[in-house]
Structures are given as structure tokens and as C-alpha cells.
Amino acid sequence: MDHDELRDRVSSVPKLLYCNRDWLAPVRQDINNGKYDGWSHPEILAMLMEDGKHELCSHGGFHVPYDEINTPVESIDRDLSLIHAVQQEKGIFFENIIFPRNVVGYLKLLRDFGFHGYREMDPREQGLGLVERLMRLSYEFTSFDLKDMIPVGKISGKSPPPHFNKPVALSAGKFLNARIGIRNSISSRVSVQRIKKFVDEAVSSNLRVHFYTHPHNFIRDSGMFSKLEKILMLVSDYRDSGVLDVITMKDELGERYGIFN
Numbered sequence: 001m002d003h004d005e006l007r008d009r010v011s012s013v014p015k016l017l018y019c020n021r022d023w024l025a026p027v028r029q030d031i032n033n034g035k036y037d038g039w040s041h042p043e044i045l046a047m048l049m050e051d052g053k054h055e056l057c058s059h060g061g062f063h064v065p066y067d068e069i070n071t072p073v074e075s076i077d078r079d080l081s082l083i084h085a086v087q088q089e090k091g092i093f094f095e096n097i098i099f100p101r102n103v104v105g106y107l108k109l110l111r112d113f114g115f116h117g118y119r120e121m122d123p124r125e126q127g128l129g130l131v132e133r134l135m136r137l138s139y140e141f142t143s144f145d146l147k148d149m150i151p152v153g154k155i156s157g158k159s160p161p162p163h164f165n166k167p168v169a170l171s172a173g174k175f176l177n178a179r180i181g182i183r184n185s186i187s188s189r190v191s192v193q194r195i196k197k198f199v200d201e202a203v204s205s206n207l208r209v210h211f212y213t214h215p216h217n218f219i220r221d222s223g224m225f226s227k228l229e230k231i232l233m234l235v236s237d238y239r240d241s242g243v244l245d246v247i248t249m250k251d252e253l254g255e256r257y258g259i260f261n
Helices: 003-012 025-032 042-051 073-090 107-112 130-142 144-148 181-185 188-205 224-240 249-257
Strands: 117-119 168-170
Touching (some): 003 025, 117 249, 130 144, 144 188, 168 249, 188 224
Parallel strands (some): 117 168
16 A cells, blocks of 8 residues: 555554554654654565565554454454455455464354465464573584475365365474574574575475565565675575476465465
């Protein structure tokens, strides 16, 4: 949305509650102060649509967590209504969703709004304690989580529910390390080598690998662009040699569940 669209949308929502607080309070404050950087960048959408090589997925309307305990259903209804309105106005269609904060919830409501699939949450990322965080940090060096990858063409114990009444789970993403906080101790070389191990394993054993990151990591970690470039060079070399396919989440829907549009 451009500045005017964003201001009108936010002002039309009385409250979007999460943990009994207005989730949109920081956005409202910035808009009132004329600060739109980070909130409004329609040129990114235009660039992706013009390129035509990427799948556009939803990441929520207002990025409110789909937390069935802390987010009331009224907030989710407002979030989904925004997604629906944006699709109509921009002439785009979101078939899949990446849940804000990786919180999976309100699946039946999402199906009512036309969503078919979502990125699964990596079970190793769910623990929030110190021990779990240190374990995840150790994977950057050991790659003990290589076994998490799913064979191409197979469903990992999950199948579409009867009558396909809610979105189905797609491959969980592994986090592309950003050197922030405790992760600052991991060199860029180690991060790239970790991903190379996953890609090599995927190629040799016919597996599917999915990595992800966040836009703000490219602001806080200046080395992210270099890491991403090296990873893309590696993947494109394997793709061009015919040993690896680069697919979208929509492709995976068709491959695993036979869901095509």
C-alpha cells in the first residue's frame, strides 16, 4: 500500500487486539508522525509482479500473530478482511501463507478465505528456553538437523484433511543466520557452509530444503547480502547442471497433495 492507502486502512480499524493490547499502536504512532519507512513500500510488490518468477504469499494483513490464545477471532477477521481487500484492489491472489512469527493457528478461517497451504513451523525452532536456543546455535556448526528434510514427492505423515477444510502444511523453513545478538558469534562463512551441506544432501538424496530469513536482518547484518549472493550462486549452479529444481510453495502443493489452480 502507498502512504495514503496505509493511513486510511489503519485508521479504519478501531483496534487489533493481541495480548489485550492494540497491535497497531506503533504503526499508528509512526503514521501520525509522518514516518512511513518500513511500513509502506509498494514498489517492492511492483518489482516482484513485473519479474514474474516468484510466488507471492501472504504474511498476514497486519502481521498480527495467528495465536488462538492471545489473539481474539475478531482481530483475525479484520486481518483476513484486509488481505481479501488488498487482493481485490491489487489484482493478486495469495494461495499460501507464511504465518507471522511462525505462529500456526485459525486454519479453518484461512481456508474460508481461499488459502491452500502454509509453511510449517520447524519443531526445533519452537522451544524458547536458553537450552533450546543454544541447541539451535550449535546446529550452525554441526548441522545435526540435516535429517529434518523431506523426500521429494512424499508427504511427511500428513495428508489433506477430509474435504480439504483447512490449509495443508508445507515444508518447514530453516533460518538463514543473521549475525545479531547471540548469533553474532557465527561467521558468514559458517552460515554459507551450513546451507551448502543442506543443498548437497538434498541433491544426493532427493530431498527438499527450504531456508528463510527476514527483511530486517538485511538492515541489522550488513553481511546478509554477500551471504545471499553466495547461496544463490551455489543454487543456480546446481540448477543449471540439472541436479536440483528450484520450486515455489505452490509447486510443492501440487507435488505433495495434487492441489493445482
